[in-house]
Amino acid sequence: MPLDDAYANAPYIPGAEAYPPRWLAAAAAFRDALGARAEIGVSYGASARQVFDFFNAEATARGTVVFVHGGYWKAFDHSSWSHLAAGPLAAGWSVAMPGYDLCPDVRIADITRQIAQAVTAIAARVEGPIVLTGHSAGGHLVARMLAEDVLPADLRARIPRVAPISPVADLLPLLQTSMNELFQLDEAAALAESPTHQPAPEADVKIWVGAEERPVFLEQAEALAWAWDAPAVVVPSKHHFDIIEALEDPQSDLVRFLTAS
Structure with a gap:
């Protein structure tokens, strides 16, 4: 398919x-070290x-950060990313x-x-603000949470x-792309699921992308920034796989944004 290579990340990451x-x-290792503070498989x-x-x-949490993993909606699960909680936890x-x-299931x-059901369940068990972040397909999913017909207004x-x-x-x-054999998207479904076609949300949105990512991911970030009049942060020397490492650092710009008062 014409765009298979454009959306392929691994072949271009050493x-x-x-x-x-x-x-x-x-x-x-992170879950093991956290001990009883880690509730697994809720x-x-x-x-x-x-x-x-x-x-x-x-101690008493200042709020809750929800991280949604990527994998083109067809790979991985939530258990590969626990260590990325380190930055917000330290904050x-x-x-x-x-x-x-x-x-394709x-x-x-x-x-x-x-994910809307998950965010709703998470919100029901905690007090305070809920902040969302996600990577790649997870970035799509957290952006979708801001559509008016996805979450209840009081939760948004x-x-x-x-x-x-x-x-x-x-x-x-x-x-x-040949991935669409799994997604089975048609034009109407693709438009309905595209955050770039949602109205700009009221929440404060900032988009992160690595300077060394495939050109289409820079274009995707720019398209969302333009559609929502939101800033995009292009991180020098980062690619699609290491851009998320900032979540481990409480002093990173990404974690500072997520955990701002």
Whole structure:
């Protein structure tokens, strides 16, 4: 398909094959170190993948950061990313990481509804603000949470800030990739699931993307920034796999944005 190479990340990242096992090991070690503060596999829906891990702040939480993982809606699960909670936890926030069913077992619209269900369940168990961030397909999903028909208005009012990281914000180009054999998107479905076609939200949105990412991801970030009149932060020397490492650092600009008072 014409755009398969444009949306391929791993072939253009040195040592790409080492990242997934490294993430998995770091996540497991992080959970082990957190001990009882890590609540693992909290169910929010009917399927085995509809669970979230909840990492409790050491003292009374200032709020909750929800991180949604990527993988083109067809790969990974929430358990590979636990270590990315380190930055917000150090800043006094709890962190929730939901999983979701994958394509082709479900459609992207179904995943959007599942994440909305997860955010609703997470919000019901905590007080204070809910801040959303997600990477790649997860960036798409957290952006979708700001649409008027996805979450209830009272819950959206608890979401002051959202940080999509390397988001896929316009799904129309995916019709020209072989991945669409799994997604089974048509033009109408792609438009309906594209944050670039949503009205600009009231929440404070800042988009992160790596300067060394594939050109289409820079274009996707720019398109969402333009559609929502939101700033895009282009991080020097970062690519699609290491852009998320900033979440481990409480002093990073990304974590500072997420955990601002």
